[in-house]
Amino acid sequence: xxxxxxxxxxxxxxxxxxxxxxxxxxxxxxxxxxxxxxxxxxxxxxxxxxxxxxxxxxxxxxxxxxxxxxxxxxxxxxxxxxxxxxxxxxxxxxxxxxxxxxxxxxxxxxxxxxxxxxxxxxxxxxxxxx
Numbered sequence: 764x765x766x767x768x769x770x771x772x773x774x775x776x777x778x779x780x781x782x783x784x785x786x787x788x789x790x791x792x793x794x795x796x797x798x799x800x801x802x803x804x805x806x807x808x809x810x811x812x813x814x815x816x817x818x819x820x821x822x823x824x825x826x827x828x829x830x831x832x833x834x835x836x837x838x839x840x841x842x843x844x845x846x847x848x849x850x851x852x853x854x855x856x857x858x859x860x861x862x863x864x865x866x867x868x869x870x871x872x873x874x875x876x877x878x879x880x881x882x883x884x885x886x887x888x889x890x891x892x893x
Contacts, residue, residue: 765790770824771805777819783810787824 765771769790776782778800792804794815801815837856844853 765803765821765823767791767793771821772824772827773805773807773814773816773820774822774827775820777817780814782814782816782820783807786810788814788821790821 767790771788771790773782773784773786773788776784786807786809788805788807790803791806791813794801794804799815800817802818803816803821805814805816805821806812807814840856841853843849844856
């Protein structure tokens with residue numbers, strides 16, 4: 764639950780009531796009416812209006828800023844990995860795991876050794892099943 768006076772950002776417009784998506788506002792009241800679909804009343808200074816919003820429509824400003832910072836950091840790491848031709852870092856950032864580069868190395872080692880026909884068919888069937 765958000766606190767009164769907290770700075771929020773409008774991220775959606777679930778009920779299509781022409782909310783200014785992307786604008787900052789302040790939480791000014793809770794809507795405690797059980798018959799109402801809205802959860803909060805928000806003051807948007809840019810629009811000079813109060814809006815009834817659901818919990819899905821708003822996000823605290825710090826969460827939005829943290830998400831944007833993570834996106835910028837991820838983009839910078841991708842650019843760095845591409846500029847330095849660091850394949851392991853690139854796969855780690857793109858997949859969120861370190862195993863991406865290691866599986867390529869394992870496939871390269873496996874392809875260097877000759878396989879029997881049974882091993883080849885087993886590997887093809889395994890990949891087709893996945």
